[in-house]
Amino acid sequence: MEPTFGTDGIRGRAFDEIDEVVAHALGCAANRALSADSGPALWVVGRDTRESGPALARALVAGLRANGAEVIDLSVVPTPVVAFAAQHLGAAGAMVSASHNPWHDNGVKLFAAGGTKLSDAEQAAVAQRLGDQRLTHGDRPSTADIAHRLDAVSAVEAQAASPSELDRVLDAYEHSLHAAIEGRTLDGLHLVVDGANGASASLAPAALQRLGAQVTVLFCEPDGRNINDGCGSVNPGALTAAVLDIGADLGVAFDGDGDRLIAVDSDGQVIDGDRQMALFAVDLAERDLLAGNTLVVTVMSNLGLHRAMADADIDVMETAVGDRAVLEALDTGGHSLGGEQSGHVIFRHEATTGDGLRSAVHLADLVARRAAGDAPLTSAAVSDGSTLTSAAVSDGSTLTSAELAAQAMQAVPQLLRNVPAGSAPLTDETRRVIDGIAAGAGPDLRVLVRASGTEPVVRIMVEAPTEHEAAVLADRLVALVVDGAGAADAT
Numbered sequence: 001m002e003p004t005f006g007t008d009g010i011r012g013r014a015f016d017e018i019d020e021v022v023a024h025a026l027g028c029a030a031n032r033a034l035s036a037d038s039g040p041a042l043w044v045v046g047r048d049t050r051e052s053g054p055a056l057a058r059a060l061v062a063g064l065r066a067n068g069a070e071v072i073d074l075s076v077v078p079t080p081v082v083a084f085a086a087q088h089l090g091a092a093g094a095m096v097s098a099s100h101n102p103w104h105d106n107g108v109k110l111f112a113a114g115g116t117k118l119s120d121a122e123q124a125a126v127a128q129r130l131g132d133q134r135l136t137h138g139d140r141p142s143t144a145d146i147a148h149r150l151d152a153v154s155a156v157e158a159q160a161a162s163p164s165e166l167d168r169v170l171d172a173y174e175h176s177l178h179a180a181i182e183g184r185t186l187d188g189l190h191l192v193v194d195g196a197n198g199a200s201a202s203l204a205p206a207a208l209q210r211l212g213a214q215v216t217v218l219f220c221e222p223d224g225r226n227i228n229d230g231c232g233s234v235n236p237g238a239l240t241a242a243v244l245d246i247g248a249d250l251g252v253a254f255d256g257d258g259d260r261l262i263a264v265d266s267d268g269q270v271i272d273g274d275r276q277m278a279l280f281a282v283d284l285a286e287r288d289l290l291a292g293n294t295l296v297v298t299v300m301s302n303l304g305l306h307r308a309m310a311d312a313d314i315d316v317m318e319t320a321v322g323d324r325a326v327l328e329a330l331d332t333g334g335h336s337l338g339g340e341q342s343g344h345v346i347f348r349h350e351a352t353t354g355d356g357l358r359s360a361v362h363l364a365d366l367v368a369r370r371a372a373g374d375a376p377l378t379s380a381a382v383s384d385g386s387t388l389t390s391a392a393v394s395d396g397s398t399l400t401s402a403e404l405a406a407q408a409m410q411a412v413p414q415l416l417r418n419v420p421a422g423s424a425p426l427t428d429e430t431r432r433v434i435d436g437i438a439a440g441a442g443p444d445l446r447v448l449v450r451a452s453g454t455e456p457v458v459r460i461m462v463e464a465p466t467e468h469e470a471a472v473l474a475d476r477l478v479a480l481v482v483d484g485a486g487a488a489d490a491t
Contacts, residue, residue: 005026005029005123005126005127005130006123006453007117007123007322007324007453008099008109008322008324008453009095009107009108009109009110010022010026010107010108011098011099011101011105011106011107011108012105012106012107013104013105014050014052014056014098014104014105014106015052018052018056018105018106018107018108019056020055020056020058020059021059023056023057023059023060023063023096023108024059024060024062024063024066025063025130025133026060026063026108026126026130027059027060027061027062027063027064027065027066027067027094028063028064028066028067028129028133029063029126029129029130029132029133030063030064030092030094030110030126030129031043031063031064031067031068031069031092032067032129033122033125033126033128033129034092034110034112034113034118034122034125034126035067035068035069035092041064041068041069041070041091041092041113042069042070042071042072042089042090042091042092043064043069043070043071043072043091043092043093043094044071044072044074044082044085044086044089044091044092044093044094045057045060045061045064045071045072045073045074045082045093045094045095045096046073046074046075046076046077046078046079046081046082046093046094046095046096046199047075047076047077047095047096047097047199048076048078048095048096048097048098048198048199048227048256048257048258049076049197049198049199049201049222049224049227049256050097050098050103050105050106050224050225050227050256051103051224051225052104052106053076053096053097053106056096056106056108057073057096060094060096060108061073064094072085072089072091072165074166074169075166076199076202077170077199077203078199078200078203078204078254078257078258078259078355078356078357079095079097079109079199079257079258079259079353080173080258080259080351080353080354080355080356080357080358081169081170081173081203081258082094082095082111082115083111083115083116083351083352083353083355084115084169084172084173084176084351084352085115085169085173086111086113086114086115086352087114087115087116087351087352088115088169088172090113090114091113091115092110092111092112092113093110093111093115094108094109094110094111095108095109095111095257096108097109097199097256097257098256098257099255099256099257099259100228100232100233100234100255100256100260101228101256101455102227102228102229103224103225103226103227103228103229109257110126111352111353114352115352115353116327116352116353117323117324117327117328117352117353170203174207174210176350176351177207177211177357177358177361178211180347180350180358180361180362181211181361181362181365184365184368184369185211185212186208186211186212186213186361186364186365186368187212187213187368188212188368188371189212189213189214189249189250189364189367189368189371190213190214190215190216190246190247190248190249190250191208191213191214191215191216191248191249191250191251191252191360191364192215192216192217192218192239192242192243192246192248192250192251192252192264193205193208193215193216193217193218193220193251193252193253193360194218194219194231194232194233194236194238194239194251194252194253194254195217195218195219195220195232195254196219196227196228196231196232196233196253196254196255196256197219197220197221197222197223197226197227197228197229197231197232198222198227198228198232198254198255198256198257198258199256199257199258200254200258200356200357201219201220201221201222202220203258203357204252204254204258204356204357204360205217205220207357207361208357208360208361208364211361211364213364216242216246216248218231218238218239218242219231219232219238227256228255228256231253232253232254232255232256233253233254233255233260233261233262233342233343233356234255234262236251236253236262236264236270239251239252239253239264240264240268240270241268243264243265243266243268244267244268247266248266249266249367249371249400249401250263250264250265250266250363250364250367250401251263251264251265252264252356252360252363252364254356254357254360255343255356258355258356258357259323259344259353259354259355259356260273260340260342260343260344260345260354260356261273261276261343261345261356261357261359261360261363262343263276263360263363265400265401265402265404265405266400266401266402267400267402269402269405269406271363271401271405272341272342272343273301273339273340273341273342273343273344273345274297274301274302274304274305274341274409274411275305275405275408275409275411276339276343276345276359276363277295277297277301277305277337277338277339277345278305278308278309278408278409279363279366279404279405279408280337280345280347280362280363280366281295281309281312281314281337282308282312282314282408283366284336284337285312285314289336289349290314290336290337291334291335291336291337291348291349292315292333292334292335292336293313293314293315294314294315294316294317294333294335295309295314295315295316295317295335295337295338296316296317296318296319296326296329296330296333296335296337296338296339297316297317297318297319297326297338297339297340297341298318298319298320298321298322298325298326298340298341299318299319299320299321299448300321300340300341300342300448300461301318301340301341302341302409302411302412302414302463303412303446303463304409304410304411304412305409305411307409307410308408308409308410317329317333317335317338319338321340321450321453322340322453323339323340323344323346323353323354326338326339326340326344326346327346327348327352327353330346330348331348335348336348336349339354340354343356343359345359347359347362366404367400367401367404370398370399370400370403370404371398371399371400372398373398412444412463412464412465413463413464413465413466413467413469413470414461414462414463414470415460415461415462415467415470415471415474416459416460416461417459417460417461417462417474417477417478418452418455418457418458418459418460419457419458419460419478419481419482420456420457420458421451421452421456421457421458426449426451426458426481430480430481430483433480434447434449434477434480437473437476437477444464444465445462445463445464445465445469445473446461446462446463446464447461447462447463447473447477448460448461449461449477449481458481460474460477460478460481462474462477
């Protein structure tokens with residue numbers, strides 16, 4: 001199977017679709033494409049906790065170094081730390097990770113010099129260089145050949161970041177988190193932190209403790225195979241139970257590589273990316289920090305977020321799915337905040353990519369300020385002891401994270417379904433029928449059907465006035481996709 005380099009890098013089954021041969025080839029291709037005529041490039045490389053990570057990282061680094069690159073190996077760090085280091089060192093970056101996928105998958109995300117996502121031209125150049133190596137043809141180097149090449153270059157350990165270098169990167173990163181909340185602390189907050197047994201498992205709890213929070217730790221003991229396993233941002237059930245059991249102020253869960261956050265409020269309700277952005281946007285606007293008074297979201301964001309922003313007189317810019325599309329819109333418009341419902345939130349005035357820990361710090365800081373009765377939201381609801389009145393304005397009384405989350409937005413019923421992709425998951429005829437349904441949906445009903453860019457599934461989203469209406473339409477769309485794929489496979 002020919003590996004495909006796309007908008008989110010390359011990803012697949014470790015040692016099958018993504019092996020040392022592919023990683024080495026990608027290192028060669030990336031350095032040639034991104035360094036061009038600028039001379040030897042500087043790269044920073046990180047990885048998450050998958051058991052395939054060390055071998056694939058070693059091969060990737062060997063490929064980079066085979067073309068003259070200087071490489072700083074950061075070992076196990078979250079993706080945002082790789083991007084941060086790249087930004088501050090003027091380096092390109094690579095992260096060996098499959099994000100929220102199971103342990104048996106792996107991949108590589110690339111960042112251009114300065115820590116930004118690759119442009120279309122850069123992505124195409126890397127893909128072309130990778131394709132030129134014809135990895136599925138008879139001249140594909142064997143794993144033994146790659147092992148020989150690895151032995152011919154210095155091992156990753158020999159050029160890993162020294163403890164002092166790594167400490168400087170991490171210290172600078174944590175300093176940026178403290179600066180983001182203007183030097184305040186999280187004193188008095190009790191947080192439950194779910195590290196997904198991934199790249200954030202060590203850094204996140206320690207950083208939040210150093211900011212003053214009391215931290216209860218979940219799923220921060222990676223063994224190479226338990227990453228994202230019943231935990232993390234895609235599985236917040238255990239986090240919810242712990243928050244309720246302990247009576248914590250807030251729970252935060254990261255994905256495997258740490259670039260997204262899903263939170264849980266003090267009543268055990270999930271705070272997804274949309275609700276986070278609703279809170280952040282209004283808070284930043286209150287403090288005149290929301291550039292252009294605009295929030296950037298994707299087409300997946302809930303209609304309730306749009307309505308909440310309209311109520312707060314905040315403009316919303318909508319993009320295609322993907323954090324790269326959000327980042328491009330932020331940069332083009334000079335905006336400061338955007339993200340995705342999945343929990344990728346980008347504070348563009350602070351970072352070049354989504355950062356789960358950064359979002360957690362901002363959210364915890366907001367909870368701490370509201371708990372102290374500071375800086376009330378003008379669009380906030382006021383608790384009357386049992387319910388929240390959406391039109392009221394806070395008078396500075398204290399609010400819990402649950403009250404904050406409840407007043408942020410009123411979500412419209414939304415159902416998400418994933419359909420395993422066949423050989424032709426969306427035929428032309430199926431797409432025409434779906435487009436017809438979407439066109440006739442009306443203002444209170446929304447449909448989005450697309451092939452996933454990270455998994456072999458077709459994603460279906462339906463929003464409707466009621467859960468029942470959403471479920472009926474979602475079932476119809478699932479049947480259309482399945483029947484269409486079956487018909488295509490039969491031809």
